[in-house]
Amino acid sequence: MELPFIRKLRHGAALTEDDVAILAGFARSARASHARADFGIDSATTRSVPIVLDGWACRYRMLANGKRQIVFLFLPGDLCEPFGVPPRFLDHALSSLTPVRYALAPLTALRQALYASPRIEQALWWDMMLSTEIERERLVSLGRRSASERMGHLFCELHLRLDMIGLVEEDGFDLPVTQVDLGDLLGLSAVHVNRSLQELRKAGLISLTGRRLMIHDLESLCDLSYFEPDYLRGASASR
Amino acid sequence: MELPFIRKLRHGAALTEDDVAILAGFARSARASHARADFGIDSATTRSVPIVLDGWACRYRMLANGKRQIVFLFLPGDLCEPFGVPPRFLDHALSSLTPVRYALAPLTALRQALYASPRIEQALWWDMMLSTEIERERLVSLGRRSASERMGHLFCELHLRLDMIGLVEEDGFDLPVTQVDLGDLLGLSAVHVNRSLQELRKAGLISLTGRRLMIHDLESLCDLSYFEPDYLRGASASR
């Protein structure tokens, strides 16, 4: 199967075979990380953008009172930094949630790639804007949506993002994170995550057994959570 | 006085006089907007990035249940979109909070400017990362900080951002927004905004009369709200 980040970028621009070859080069040297391990920037890897090949990861922040907030959730195919990030902004607070395989794309090589191909440039900008929109919408969730609305919105978002890389089967997908993680993602306590999940279950919208989430009524879930797929209106390359 | 957005960008790169001249060109044709008016992209101005010259503005989102969440607060000198945003992502939900003067920088001209000068390119990337960090930190606020912590954090952030463009005098600055606006920014009800403000006042940390905010004890305010100026660690051009 095609690399997830290439599969994803195809949604942002009509890549040629040459483009794909260049991008595939970034994934040649993969690293592996255990679950729950920081894998951010160390001195040796500075000036590189991690690309998730497999597994789930996140950017998070810890407060002095011990609370954690996950700022962004990275799925397979996601670039963990913008392609033009100044090195002094490179983020140390990247962590795996599951075991993760990732590649490190040097900033210089990324720049060369987008100079070489306007389609790659377009795809990378598209990817960055997609991430930005996702982040903004989560901000709206934390500010103005109730617990179960947030949960529902997250599931709609995941459905859309995972579908983009072919990881949705029959409206179900793996959800390989704990309820504590979901709480840190949604700004909720683990206990309340549990209760919100049960609300959605009782409403017949989802089921979640093992680590597999089934969405039984996507439309109602979107309605409940004010999810508008349009907010990722760049999600398709066609206009 | 120098244009605020040039003054701001100087923090991100050592601009030459030529750079400044190019940037100043963007501000030549200013538009004006009343308070509380959408001034986003219309057909005539598409493919341009608004730059705030004067006044406060925001990007917001409305939910179907009537709730509003402000996603980003724009101060004088702020670019309202990333410089490389694909046109299909241009945001319609930009609104002024006060009367605003703004310029429209065509995307194509921005690209030419950053091709022409690596310092301009560096400054624009720096600016984008600064915005990103601010947005992330607000997400942390909404997820994991209490009402008065959020409020304190916002004031620390504003102090830092306004100081960058010379709008702080004796630890005080104008805060030209209503308590409803503050609520939509911080994910709170207007009533609770009022009570949180009084908490900060009673603690002797701030005073807010008319539309002027005085910060009496910046250090305590930072401690209270877990504000770490480092999160804007690219804030100075020196490394």
Added chain:
DNA sequence: CGGTTGCTTGAGATCCATCAATAGGAGTGG
């Protein structure tokens, strides 16, 4: 097996939203 991790449930406390009412100030029309 015992220890750990994650999920579930209950009870009580806290934070914050909502509803409602008052008061002051700014603008507006007569």
Added chain:
DNA sequence: CCACTCCTATTGATGGATCTCAAGCAACCG
């Protein structure tokens, strides 16, 4: 100038949403 209205800030009272603390249970694992 005055009466009127609208907007904003403020305060009180109440209820609901969510947190925290605590305990039990199942699954997994060394």
